[in-house]
Amino acid sequence: MGKEKKIRIPLWIYPSTEEKLQKNYEADNCKSxxxxxxxxxxxYCGYLSSEEYKQYLPNVVVSTMQGSLDAFEDRMATLLFKIAVELCMLLHVTAATNEIDTDTLSRLRGLCVEEVKRLRGAVRLEDAVKFQNGDE
Known part of the structure; x- marks a missing residue:
């Protein structure tokens, strides 16, 4: 449209429409x-085109959202992997410094599963220390 030459067309409008035109064209930063x-x-042409493409627009939105969710999923997977590595290191250090028999370990696992369920994953070191010291 930049290099197109403008043409003159006749335009018939109602006086009330012309009033609105005069009142609003400067508010829209138009020169004339x-x-x-x-x-x-x-x-208005864009509006009519979008009416034709109502089925297209939701697909574009879904596609955009899927891309964002995929990036989020990748980031979360990376962070979970890093946490799992740190936890694995902590478990190996704990196992190396404490002599725990298989039966005690099995009972502890059951206890921990129940505790995590009860607390909905909000486990705190302070609570574990209290339990181990017999305060709970």
Missing amino acids: PSEFIEKAILF
Whole structure:
């Protein structure tokens, strides 16, 4: 449209519409009523096109959201992997410094599963220390 040459067309409008045109074209940062009318026509054509593509737009939104969710999933997977590595290191250090028999370890696992369920994953070191010291 930048290199296109403008053409003159006849335009018949009601006086009340012309009043609205005069009142609003400067508010839209248009240099002339003619520019305002052209912008209005282009806007309305875009609106009509979007009506034709109502099925297309939801697919674009879903595709965009899926891309964002995929990136989020990758980031979370990376963070969970790093946490798992740190936890594995902690478990090996704990196992190396404490002599725990298989039966005690099995009972502790059951106890921990129940505790995590009860606390909905909000386990705190302070609570474990209290339990181990017999305060609970």
